[in-house]
Amino acid sequence: MKRDIGLAPSIQDMEAAAQAALRKLPAEFAAHLGNVVIQVQDFAEDELLAEMGIEHPFELTGVYEGLPLTERSIEHSGTMPDRIRLFRLPILLEWCERGDETFEHLVGHVLIHEIGHHFGLFDDDMHALEEQVR
Template identity: 50%
Template sequence: MKDQGQQASFAPDAAHIETLARAALSRLPSPFTEHLSNVVLFVEDFADEQILMEMEIDDPFALTGLYSGRPIGDAEQTGDLPPAIHLYRRPLLDEWVETGVSLEALIAHVVVHEVGHHFGLSDEDMHNLEEMVTA
């Protein structure tokens, strides 16, 4: 039985993860944000079986995020879907619990990594961009 002043606690839902991801995206510097308007953000519990098979991942908890689409500068082709960032809620929550990193920092890390794929950034560039977003 809970006290009258106590509120129930639940794991962050997809909407909360999306809010944190959009907040991280909003902190990116303007040269990046100008090229993200057509990138779609999806928050799903897990990657689907086809994606896991294509990436040769056996454990669905091993994938926290994914960029799909052509990086900036690659020629678009007829029939291309818009670029997308996929965040996987359950693996993110699992990593959050295991690492002790704040959920905001973890989401920002994954979002920046996926944005980095959109721009074709190196790991070092992604790290520098993440410092800007989490500072």
């Protein structure tokens, strides 16, 4: 991704990085994402933070909103699509604090974690999936 030195990656830059990470997903996962919507915004809204018990907006880098595939039944057809939201400013802060990985890798890491929730995966499984996407 080409950008001017000194400018933080934009929402569009993060969307592009997320789409690039999606293209690297193993086919067996990508085929089951269905209509999951990926959105990027600067921060989570106060209501979501309160619902999750998070005090500071920089503490939430992403969220999966939907029903994991492991909990679905026919009764859930016709509902709104699941959504993954990535929060740009918390991700940028983490990127600056870590300093040991690329922006694209960190965006992919957060996205894969949230995709893992869609599949009902545990953290170890999410890490294994992330290794496949690297």
